[in-house]
Amino acid sequence: DTNVAQYLWLRLLASANKNLCCVGDDDQSIYGWRGAEVGNILRFETDYPGAKTVRLEENYRSTGHILAAASSLIAKNENRLGKTLYTSTGDGNKLLVSGYWDGQDEARNVASKIEGHLKEGFDLNQIAVLVRAGFQTREFEERFLAIGLPYRVVGTRFYERAEIRDAMAYLRLINQPADDLAFERIINTPKRGLGPATLQVIHQLARGRDMPLLAAAGALADSDELKPQARRTLSAFCAQMARWYQQKDSLPPAEFAQMVLDESGYTEMWQKDKSPDSPGRLENLKELISAIEDFDTLGGFLEHISLVMDNETTPQEGEVTLMTLHAAKGLEFDMVFLPGWEDGIFPSQRTLDESGGAGLEEERRLAYVGLTRARRQVCISFAANRRVHGLWQSSIPSRFVGELPARHIDEDMAQGLSFGQVEPVLVGTLAERAGQPGYGPGWKRLASRQNNLSSAPERDRDGWLPQSGKHDFKLGERVFHQKFGMGSVEAMEADKLEIQFDKAGLKKVVASFVTRGDEID
Structure with a gap:
């Protein structure tokens, strides 16, 4: 997690006698957004020929299923040194992947699972809910407050x-x-x-x-x-x-x-x-606006928030930890909940738009960090629908869910939901729904994508979105982006396009995330 200036400074300090010892894990480099450069550790052996490398491959924290799933996920990254981790703690529990109909349903079920473990004598201090972005804490905070579940937020509580x-x-x-x-x-x-x-x-x-x-x-x-x-x-x-x-x-x-x-x-x-x-x-x-959408009057919302703030739990000996994945680096818990594993949230759409393939690899490293915070149990979840500015939008499970090996996973899906390699019954269900009144373009896209996945060759089903690569777009061509809408190509650089969007203005995006305008209904 050093930046370019720090690495060059370190090289100067050690240039005389090359007495230099560095410790790091390239698979946990997650701070590129604030200047950290994973390439520093990747080229260390090139910059220092003859340096002795000591591989620390025995993991003393996580069980076999957790470690194997995390290792399989991070192996999808191309820019890494590579290592073979092992543990002597046994296989333990498989990862639990759960699908829910919406964010509130997800928060209710996570809280219910935690309550169940609490009744079994589980230590709340050993349970963490790790989210990709800070705005995701709101629904969990409100649910925990509603049922009186003690929790603490690393950082600042939403309200x-x-x-x-x-x-x-x-x-x-x-x-x-x-x-x-x-x-x-x-x-x-x-x-x-x-x-x-x-x-x-x-x-x-x-x-x-x-x-x-x-x-x-x-x-x-x-x-x-x-x-x-x-x-x-x-x-x-x-x-x-x-x-x-x-x-x-x-x-x-x-x-x-x-x-x-x-x-x-x-x-x-x-x-x-x-x-x-x-x-x-x-x-x-934006998340605050989503919260207000549940109320018919402004006064009703303000009264609700007043009650929520008055109902805040006092510090106790046992509290669930609620924090972002970035803040969780270096920590460990017996049980880790990883909600919001949906494309657009995780991996972050903004990161993909701004950084392309390099951004995707850092997002995958962040997922690896999340998985390996757990000693005994990992619970991953996604919601099929999220409400955005008053409209329900269908969500697609994160590609990272599809990259987890089935042999290390147990499923707990709401009826009609699945992930990864889609079952034929699900494809039919989605296709039928997409044609019914009340189901908009989001469901049609999901049904189409699922159909394509189920018939695609195995080697093409590692990721759910196209990877960066060559394109044949032309200057001036009209294109469509899922987030920014319609626009015209103004400039091109490798796999990135500079597009003047009709409503969002000038943006630089990865070519694989846009489609031709004439392909949009």
Whole structure:
């Protein structure tokens, strides 16, 4: 996990006598997104001819089934040194792969399994739920709180994350204009150019007249107490809040919340932010909108969140650990749950779009890290449907699920679901569903893909999505991308295309992830 500069610096320090000892596992290099370069360890023996390599191949943590499944998965990567791991702990339990109909069903069942183990005397400290991205913790947190299951989040709990607290403050102030804490949090978020002196005058007027801060801001906007620019800013803010207050009951709450985040400039603030955290913050905001979709009114959602926060479990001796896969590196647990193994989530679609084949290999290394955190039991799960912006979208099990050897796996599928090498009965079921009313393009794509997989040669069924390679797209050609929609090819470089999308703007994507526009119905 060293970056290029660190490696070059190390070479300079050791250049005189070459006294250098390095320890590492190329299969666990998972920080490429922050500059780590797996090539450093891959070319070490080339840079230091004659270096002695000591292979540490006995694994003292995981059982045989876990180790064999993880080794088979990581063997799909081409850029690795390779090793043959073994263990003397016995085969143990096979990996359990479960399919559920949606994310809430997945969270309910994971919680139910944990409760079952708790009744058997299992130590909660030895159970972890490891997710690919931070936004995935929300449904598990809410479920654990609902049933009183003690847990801890490594990092920050979903509703305590800064961007979620900001968004909630907007909604709280709109719903209750006298909420001074909410006003203080958002009056300058995003930046509106209101300095400390202006905010102090607002507070002084509010205290003097015993009125809410928002009302004081409105009064000052119509007075000569402040400079013209500050008055204009406050006037625009108060008018915007008044308009939203009038609209809050006339729109579906999720649609209304999205409108507020967009019109306030809050979404744009994070879209323009160049920090590595900004994509995750935007994903969390999307997950917040998904949470609001379960409610008929804005007030009902805010009341629910208030109850959720009040119901937070107090720290106890035994707690389930909820964390991202990146944060789990170096840790170990008796039982590991790995939810959300669906294409687009894991492997991450953003990583595939930005990094192509190299990104896919790093995602596979991340899956390897997740599997090898477990000593005794691994439970992988995926959901067939996810709700995105009010619409149910069908999901496809991660290609990583299909890369796990069947002899090391037990299945626990909801009726009609499967993975990997598709059973004929499933193909028929999906095809029948795809033709019925209410099943959209997602089901048609899934049924078509399953049919193609079931008739494909064995060597072509290792992955569920096309691998990077040569293409025959032409400049100016109209193409379709599952995430960005229709667009035109503007430039080409090896296996990557620069495409001007009609709605998403200019993006660089891997050629194998787009299809010709004339092939779209």
